[in-house]
Each structure stands twice: as structure tokens, then as C-alpha cells.
Amino acid sequence: MRVVVDLTKCEGYAQCAFLAPEAFRMVGDEALLFDPAPSAELGEKVLRAAAACPVQALQVDLADLPVPPPAETVVAATDDRLRREGRIVVAGLWKAAT
DSSP: OEEEEOTTTOOSOOHHHHHOTTTEEEETTTEEEEOSSOOGGGHHHHHHHHHHOTTOOEEEEOTTSOOOOOOOOOOOOTTOHHHHHOOOOOOOOOOOOO
């Protein structure tokens, strides 16, 4: 796994540091220190951290990770809208740290 952070996009929200403190750390108000090649054990945390970045400054290359076997195909029931359309809406209030 390789991690690249676009520091021109990063605005110091530090979501990555909260979700994967072993791989990301904020120093001062705006400096992000990160491990460009985190261990495989941190894979899930790093992926969650990248997904949580509000400005999508983290890019993760999964080329080094093993490919999981294909999942069993699940057919959605006609009345199961979530499985049929695959859409989820998450609504909430988010406030940046000051």
C-alpha cells in the first residue's frame, strides 16, 4: 500500500490523524506528517482515513494488497430498494475545528 497526500489540497482538517494516528499526524496547526508506505495491518484504517478526508487530499494505491476472492452474488428482492439501487444518504452536521 502506498499513500500520497496532495498537500496543496490538504486544509488541515486532520480527519486522517483521528482515524489512523499510526500513519498520519498533525504537527502544529497545518503540517501533516504521514507514512507513505504504511503496513498492511493499517490498511483498513488508512482506507477509512482517505475516505473521510473532506477535500480528498489522500490517494491510496492498493497495488501491493492481496486481492480478496470474489464475493458471492446477491440478488436483491424487488422490494429491497437499497440493494437494488445501492444508494445511501447520510445527513448530518459537521463543524470544523477552530
